[in-house]
Amino acid sequence: MENNESVREAKFFFQSTDITEHSLEVLSRSRLKEVIMIGRRGPLNVAFTIKEFREMIKLPECKTVMDPAAFEGVKEVIEGLPRPRRRLMELVTKTAFEAPPADAKRTFQPMFLRSPIEFLKDSTGDSVSGVKLAVNSIVDDRAVPTGAEETLKCGLVLRSIGYKGIKAGPGIPFDEDRGIVRNMNGQAEGMKGVYCSGWVGTGPVGVILSTMNNAFAVGHTIVQHMETGVIDLAVSKSGYEAISQVIANKGIQSVSFSDWEKIDAKEKRKGKEVGKPREKITSIAEMLQVAAS
Ligand SMILES: Cc1cc2nc3c(=O)[nH]c(=O)nc-3n(C[C@H](O)[C@H](O)[C@H](O)COP(=O)(O)OP(=O)(O)OC[C@H]3O[C@@H](n4cnc5c(N)ncnc54)[C@H](O)[C@@H]3O)c2cc1C
Structure with a gap:
């Protein structure tokens, strides 16, 4: 019964967004109750926007929980921050010190000053059972391990860390x-x-x-x-013509802006049929096919 209800809830919540039908189906069957978001630095270093944070704290039947200890010295710094950053930090801090709603079924917990150092396997060896974390402190705005470690039990890990550009070719500084x-x-x-x-x-x-x-x-x-x-x-x-020739010689199909407009139009058409702004095409092969049509 509860599961059917949450399936309906999830569908109601996301149905007017451009989430794919497949993702919506999987999400609506989710039994997740607790999401912990690990950040290696402190509250003052968060990279999310106020809009994103507000969306999280307003999720129905979900409470946002943060350890007030991570906010030591934060209030003193907030005053001197530029206005947009100050507003974000005021909201994050207020949320950290507020009593969460007692009837919330799910928990969202931003956890600060921790770096994942090892994913732990369960007894079958097929699934994750936890994450070993290094406890950090901030030194010159950088996260530095204190030497202390913690283990967090969990059943699923999503990684969203690290992005580094690579040199496209020789001669580039x-x-x-x-x-x-x-x-x-x-x-x-x-x-x-x-x-x-x-x-x-x-x-x-x-x-x-x-x-x-x-x-x-x-x-x-x-x-x-x-x-x-x-x-x-x-x-x-020689401009774009030459570039597209190099790409074509490598046997790669290039996608121009007008090609992308075809993909955009098809996604919007498919979305309209199910009452959504768009139904995203998730297969690259299909996108290329539409682009070439
Ligand atoms: C996990 C994650 C989630 C994010 N979520 C959001 C979000 O919800 N909203 C938001 O606004 N922003 C989000 N961002 C930020 C957003 O993705 C970036 O701001 C944006 O993609 C940067 O654009 P870019 O053109 O610089 O790089 P990219 O989007 O990475 O584009 C670079 C392109 O160059 C291609 N390329 C690389 N090397 C070569 C080569 N040698 N030859 C030819 N092509 C090459 C790559 O394949 C790629 O297509 C997110 C970023 C990450 C990592």
Whole structure:
């Protein structure tokens, strides 16, 4: 009975979003009661937005629990933060010290100052039974292990950590440590006419919107460089045609913006049939087929 109810609840909650039918089906059968989100640094270093956090704390029948001990010294720092960051930190701190609703069936627990060091197997060896965590402290804004360890029991682990750019080819000035092209406002260091934008230029910070803004700024730099002679326009260079030829020669199907529009239109059409903004195509092969149609 309870399970049927939660199936209906999950479907009701997500049905107007663009979640895939397959994911919705799996999620609606989920019996998860407790989600613990591990962060290696402290509350002041969180990377989520206020909107994302608000969505989590407003989940029906779910309480958000945090260890107030992780907030030592946080209140003193909040006042001096820029406004958007201050608002986020005020909400996170308020939530940490609030009494959670007693009737909540599920728990969401952000856990700070911990780094996973080992996944533990259960007796069958096929499933995870826990995670060994290093307890950290913050030194110069970095997470440093204190030497203490903890073990957390769990039945499922989702990893969302680490993203590093790799050098696309020889001759590119690359900071191997940070995984970025060394650049000034998008222009690759010491290479006239070579630019980078997005995470390969900035490192993995921000969301799609920040990446878009970075791309617009780099585009602006390129136009300026064309207007001011930094890029020599007297020398004719082959553009997209040449790039698509290189890709085609490798036997790779490229997807242009108008090809992507076909995928977009099909997803929206399929979504409309089931009352959703879109039904995502999850197979790359199918996406390529639609793009080529
Ligand atoms: C787990 C996770 C969840 C996220 N969730 C969100 C979210 O919910 N909302 C949000 O706004 N942002 C989210 N982000 C951030 C968002 O994904 C990034 O801001 C954005 O994808 C960065 O865009 P990009 O173009 O710089 O890099 P990417 O999106 O990584 O694009 C780089 C592209 O270059 C291709 N490439 C790499 N090397 C080569 C090569 N040598 N030749 C040709 N092609 C190459 C790659 O295959 C890739 O397609 C998330 C990020 C992560 C890691």
